[in-house]
Amino acid sequence: MKYKDAINTRSQFFDVSGDDFPEWNNPSFAVVDLSLGTTWRSWEVIFLVENLLDKDYYIAAGEFPNFDPTVVQGAVIVGTPEQCRRFNGSVEYNF
Helix, strand or coil: CEEECCEEHHHCCCCCCCCCCCCCEECCEEECCEEEEEEECCEEEEEEEECCCCCCCEEEEEECCCCCCCCCCCCCEEEEECCCCEEEEEEEECC
């Protein structure tokens, strides 16, 4: 299980207090991964599910450094979404 606490744009970037853009909060989240594997003789089989519950979340968020003088700083918030549910597997044979 992975856990990350809540973050907001004001914790990492300077903003104009009282502007038209409220701070953007990225709530805390927990993500569950599941891994199952077995070894039999010279064989090893592993199955992995990442983000088992298919949770939508952002691993980072912040103000985009906009260099256009006609756009007020803080108007653009960007976030980095994490992967949706993913399935992985591997089969290995040892000589």
